[in-house]
Amino acid sequence: QVQLVESGGGLVQAGGSLRLSCAASGVTFSRYNMAWFRQASGKEREFVARISWAGGYTSYADSVKGRFTISRDNAKNSMSLQMNSLKPEDTAVYYCAALARESIGDATTARSYDYWGQGTQVTVSS
Numbered sequence: 665q666v667q668l669v670e671s672g673g674g675l676v677q678a679g680g681s682l683r684l685s686c687a688a689s690g691v692t693f694s695r696y697n698m699a700w701f702r703q704a705s706g707k708e709r710e711f712v713a714r715i716s717w718a719g720g721y722t723s724y725a726d727s728v729k730g731r732f733t734i735s736r737d738n739a740k741n742s743m744s745l746q747m748n749s750l751k752p753e754d755t756a757v758y759y760c761a762a763l764a765r766e767s768i769g770d771a772t773t774a775r776s777y778d779y780w781g782q783g784t785q786v787t788v789s790s
Contacts, residue, residue, distance in 0.1 A: 666690040666779045668760050673784030676750055680788070684745040686760030686781060693741040694718070697763045700734060700745045701774055702756035702786075711772040712758070713745060717765040723772075728754075750788045757783040 672684040684700070699714035713724045713734040722734050731750075736743040743760060761777035763769065769776030 666762070668762060668779055668781035670758065670760050670781045670784040673758060673786045675787045675789065678750060678752055678788055678790050680750050681746070681748045682750065682786060684747065684758055684760075684784060684786070686743040686745075688741045688743075688762065691741075691762065691779070693736075694738045695765055696778075697765050697767075697771060698734075698736060698743045699761045699763065699771065699777065700743075700758055701761055702754075702758045703783075704756040707756075709759070709774045711774070714771050715743065725772075747786070750786075752788045752790045755786060755788050757785050759783045 667689045669687045676682055694717055697717050700712040701709050702712050703709040711725050715722045715734045715736050719736050731748050733746040760781045762779040763777045
C-alpha cells in the first residue's frame with residue numbers, strides 16, 4: 665500500500681522559514697517524479713514545485729521561485745521543501761504527490777498525479 669506522509673508544517677511569522685518533509689512507503693520511490701502542491705482555503709489546489717525521479721531536474725511556480733527549494737533523497741525514500749522568506753499568501757495545506765516517471769501527464773497539474781499525502785498545514789502570520 666502506497667503511503668505519502670507529510671510533516672513539518674506549522675505557524676510562522678512572515679519572513680520566516682519552514683522545512684516540509686514527505687516520507688514515502690510501499691512504493692519504489694526512484695520510479696516516481698515528485699511534487700508539492702498547495703491548497704488555500706476556498707481555492708483550487710495549485711502546483712508549487714516538482715523534482716524528477718533522480719533529482720536532476722526541478723521546477724517551481726513563479727510565486728515561490730527563489731524562495732523555495734525542493735530536494736529528494738532516494739536512499740531514504742523522502743522529499744523535502746525548504747521554504748524561506750514566507751509570506752501570508754503562502755498559507756495553505758501543502759501536499760506531496762507522486763507521478764510515475766513514465767507518465768506523459770502534465771506534471772504541473774494535480775490530476776496527473778498517482779498518489780497523494782494527507783497534507784500539512786502551513787500558516788504564515790503577518
